[in-house]
Amino acid sequence: MSHFPIENFSLSPEDKGRLHALHSHFQREAERHLGFPGNLNYDYKELLDFFSFTINNVGDPFAKEGIYKIHTHTFEQEVISFFAELFHITEPYWGYVTNGGTEGNYHGLYLARQMLPNGVVYYSKSAHYSLPKAARFMNLRFEEVSSEEASGEMDYEALEYALRKHSAPAIILATIGTTMTGAVDSVEHILDVLQKRKISDFYIHSDAALAGMVLPFLHNAPLFDFRLPIDSISVSGHKMIGSPVPCGIVLTKKKYIDWIQSGPEITGSPDFTISGSRNGHTVLFLWYAIKKYGFDGFASMVRHCFRVHTYALHRLREAGVRAWAGEHTTIIMLEKPADHVCRKWQLAVTGGQAHIIVMPNITEEHIDRLVDDLIAS
Ligand SMILES: *Cc1c(COP(=O)(O)O)cnc(C)c1O
Numbered sequence: 008m009s010h011f012p013i014e015n016f017s018l019s020p021e022d023k024g025r026l027h028a029l030h031s032h033f034q035r036e037a038e039r040h041l042g043f044p045g046n047l048n049y050d051y052k053e054l055l056d057f058f059s060f061t062i063n064n065v066g067d068p069f070a071k072e073g074i075y076k077i078h079t080h081t082f083e084q085e086v087i088s089f090f091a092e093l094f095h096i097t098e099p100y101w102g103y104v105t106n107g108g109t110e111g112n113y114h115g116l117y118l119a120r121q122m123l124p125n126g127v128v129y130y131s132k133s134a135h136y137s138l139p140k141a142a143r144f145m146n147l148r149f150e151e152v153s154s155e156e157a158s159g160e161m162d163y164e165a166l167e168y169a170l171r172k173h174s175a176p177a178i179i180l181a182t183i184g185t186t187m188t189g190a191v192d193s194v195e196h197i198l199d200v201l202q203k204r205k206i207s208d209f210y211i212h213s214d215a216a217l218a219g220m221v222l223p224f225l226h227n228a229p230l231f232d233f234r235l236p237i238d239s240i241s242v243s244g245h246k247m248i249g250s251p252v253p254c255g256i257v258l259t260k261k262k263y264i265d266w267i268q269s270g271p272e273i274t275g276s277p278d279f280t281i282s283g284s285r286n287g288h289t290v291l292f293l294w295y296a297i298k299k300y301g302f303d304g305f306a307s308m309v310r311h312c313f314r315v316h317t318y319a320l321h322r323l324r325e326a327g328v329r330a331w332a333g334e335h336t337t338i339i340m341l342e343k344p345a346d347h348v349c350r351k352w353q354l355a356v357t358g359g360q361a362h363i364i365v366m367p368n369i370t371e372e373h374i375d376r377l378v379d380d381l382i383a384s
Pocket residue numbers: 106107108109110112134135137182183184185186214216217243244253254255
């Protein structure tokens with residue numbers, strides 16, 4: 008007896024051609040990828056052999072091993088413990104590798120709702136669109152708070168005003184690095200406002216999709232982690248770290264998971280992740296990057312970005328382009344270039360502005376080529 012003979016089947020020459028064309032297209036576009044926060048500079052070839060396995064991390068990575076053996080739960084625990092240290096959580100923690108920053112935001116809101124069922128969600132106008140999406144999905148009441156026009160940081164007076172409208176627990180989503188300008192909401196400021204309003208029932212989730220892997224490596228960066236009384240953090244894995252498959256992490260306090268499990272609403276499920284079957288390969292990517300670079304490697308990766316960022320600001324201004332940047336971010340804002348330049352360099356545009364995000368794969372040469380195109384147009 009033998010297995011089903013998959014080797015007897017193959018793609019038509021036409022379909023092979025299509026794959027070839029797709030590959031060339033990706034190669035071309037990856038070289039002009041200036042407007043998105045994905046680090047394309049990685050090398051996971053040492054993990055290639057793992058593509059012969061269906062690695063399924065179904066369930067809680069910290070639970071006792073079940074029947075299914077092809078998983079990377081132990082590696083996943085190590086990934087979470089790296090972030091636990093990075094984000095200074097000093098009590099027992101819990102977390103898992105998600106499909107990205109969006110799932111992390113969903114999980115943050117899900118825990119918040121279980122802890123504070125009548126809570127109202129507050130987030131700024133510059134927050135990622137996954138937040139209103141998640142709040143609607145979970146049927147939570149929410150208030151969008153305005154943000155500073157120029158910087159994109161939350162307007163704390165507007166937060167105070169919005170909090171005044173409800174006598175309910177507050178679920179606050181702090182954006183640690185907005186998608187457009189990289190603005191960091193001040194968790195310390197948010198805590199001041201909560202105290203002023205005498206709100207003691209609150210839950211704070213830090214959405215640190217990109218900046219969660221930038222701020223810990225800077226001096227004098229604002230605090231957004233467990234050194235303050237926050238409750239959960241999410242980060243994207245395919246942004247600063249880089250991964251061929253989207254992924255991320257979410258980190259929270261273990262006592263919340265324990266509390267929900269034994270709480271009034273017994274769900275009967277020991278699995279507090281959002282998906283059922285979960286990607287075990289992305290766990291290996293993150294684990295591999297963490298083991299290979301370590302804290303110091305990531306710190307020099309971030310320094311590289313800021314070096315190119317400084318160079319880019321200088322070259323753009325020298326070329327007469329109006330360009331500016333906030334603090335603690337490698338995002339550069341510029342007046343919107345001609346459409347064909349935006350298309351070529353994949354620059355995201357809102358209003359009359361576009362942005363460049365300097366990631367570890369971006370070099371001075373990319374910047375020079377962009378500036379040449381800007382001058383030519
Ligand atoms: C990118 C981003 C997200 C979403 O992360 P994904 O990994 O794309 O799901 C959430 N919040 C912010 C601030 C982001 O920039």
